[in-house]
Amino acid sequence: MSRPVPNPGILDIAPYTPGKSPVPEPGRKVFKLSANETPFGPSPKAIAAYKGAADHLEDYPEGTSRVLREAIGRAYGLDPDRIICGAGSDEILNLLAHTYLAPGDEAISTTHGFLVYPIATMANGARNVIAAETNFTADVDAILKVVTPRTKLVWLANPNNPTGTYIPFDEVKRLRAELPSHVLLVLDAAYADYVSRNDYELGIELVATTDNTVVTHTFSKIHGLAALRVGWMFGPAHIVDACNRIRGPFNVTTPAMLAAVAAIEDTAHVQMSRAHTEQWRNWLTEEIGKLGLKVTPSVANFVLIHFPADKGKTAAEADAYLTRRGLVLRALNNYKLPHALRMTIGTEEANRLVVEGLRDFLAGK
Numbered sequence: 064m065s066r067p068v069p070n071p072g073i074l075d076i077a078p079y080t081p082g083k084s085p086v087p088e089p090g091r092k093v094f095k096l097s098a099n100e101t102p103f104g105p106s107p108k109a110i111a112a113y114k115g116a117a118d119h120l121e122d123y124p125e126g127t128s129r130v131l132r133e134a135i136g137r138a139y140g141l142d143p144d145r146i147i148c149g150a151g152s153d154e155i156l157n158l159l160a161h162t163y164l165a166p167g168d169e170a171i172s173t174t175h176g177f178l179v180y181p182i183a184t185m186a187n188g189a190r191n192v193i194a195a196e197t198n199f200t201a202d203v204d205a206i207l208k209v210v211t212p213r214t215k216l217v218w219l220a221n222p223n224n225p226t227g228t229y230i231p232f233d234e235v236k237r238l239r240a241e242l243p244s245h246v247l248l249v250l251d252a253a254y255a256d257y258v259s260r261n262d263y264e265l266g267i268e269l270v271a272t273t274d275n276t277v278v279t280h281t282f283s284k285i286h287g288l289a290a291l292r293v294g295w296m297f298g299p300a301h302i303v304d305a306c307n308r309i310r311g312p313f314n315v316t317t318p319a320m321l322a323a324v325a326a327i328e329d330t331a332h333v334q335m336s337r338a339h340t341e342q343w344r345n346w347l348t349e350e351i352g353k354l355g356l357k358v359t360p361s362v363a364n365f366v367l368i369h370f371p372a373d374k375g376k377t378a379a380e381a382d383a384y385l386t387r388r389g390l391v392l393r394a395l396n397n398y399k400l401p402h403a404l405r406m407t408i409g410t411e412e413a414n415r416l417v418v419e420g421l422r423d424f425l426a427g428k
């Protein structure tokens with residue numbers, strides 16, 4: 064008997080494995096540091112807006128996310144007509160892939176790039192081409208080297224997850240200038256709010272001045288609304304128009320939209336979270352370094368910790384040890400980083416417990 068057969072490429076995709084949701088060991092307080100969620104939750108104003116929407120659940124959402132596009136426009140100085148909102152930036156990334164990739168095409172991402180990219184690429188029958196990184200950082204020359212006549216799209220998370228590294232805006236501009244003009248450059252700025260470097264920019268200027276670059280962003284990280292699924296893209300009018308044609312007509316829910324508006328307007332909450340993240344990112348990098356473990360310099364809300372391959376000291380063993388103490392980090396086997404763990408920066412209590420846990424682990428306690 065025959066049965067329905069998925070399109071070519073679909074069964075080559077390794078399913079996405081999300082950060083573990085921990086099962087608490089009796090008596091242990093559990094800290095989930097595996098999914099880059101904020102330890103502060105969303106702005107109280109976003110929670111109030113979300114609850115306020117509960118009285119009208121019978122109504123369809125406004126289909127273009129107008130109030131949210133206007134709020135984003137005010138926050139970033141952008142034309143709301145060139146913004147498209149989605150159910151998480153995941154939906155936006157998939158819309159872009161669906162709009163611009165077809166069987167026979169190639170899309171480029173980097174060795175330790177975000178795993179949603181190959182999934183979105185292969186879901187549309189296109190080939191996922193990997194560009195080498197240098198020191199866990201995207202390398203513009205390596206990306207340019209793998210461009211072929213079939214290349215249609217380049218995915219670049221800046222900063223990248225799970226490495227936490229970034230490339231300066233000069234390098235992003237050089238990449239854009241040297242890529243063929245028909246190649247879409249997708250700049251994923253999910254962690255942009257955490258970066259405090261003078262040579263970094265989201266890429267808004269490139270979107271405004273070219274016909275082939277988009278920036279995507281999310282409410283899941285610093286705004287703490289991951290459960291509601293809200294992301295957005297700023298792009299050239301022709302790309303926004305094309306994506307809008309295949310977007311689900313009510314893709315962002317009303318409670319999500321209203322919570323996101325309140326979140327983006329609460330700049331004090333964002334600043335508090337940014338300052339906390341920077342302070343503890345520096346502290347963790349230094350303290351974990353003192354234990355003899357390498358930490359890749361991060362500009363995001365997580366750090367990448369490297370472990371030796373020696374028995375008793377490995378990343379897998381550290382992961383199991385910390386999990387028993389209620390400290391849940393992210394193993395990265397599916398990111399081709401079996402000797403590293405990614406730790407989301409947490410509360411002061413969680414951060415101190417991880418350093419203490421790692422010290423005990425390395426001492427063989």
Ligand SMILES: *Cc1c(COP(=O)(O)O)cnc(C)c1O
Pocket residue numbers: 099150151152153154177220223224251253280281282283284289292293294
């Ligand atoms: C977390 C993350 C996102 C955000 O995804 P959402 O679907 O908006 O929750 C996007 N890109 C990268 C690289 C991320 O790590």
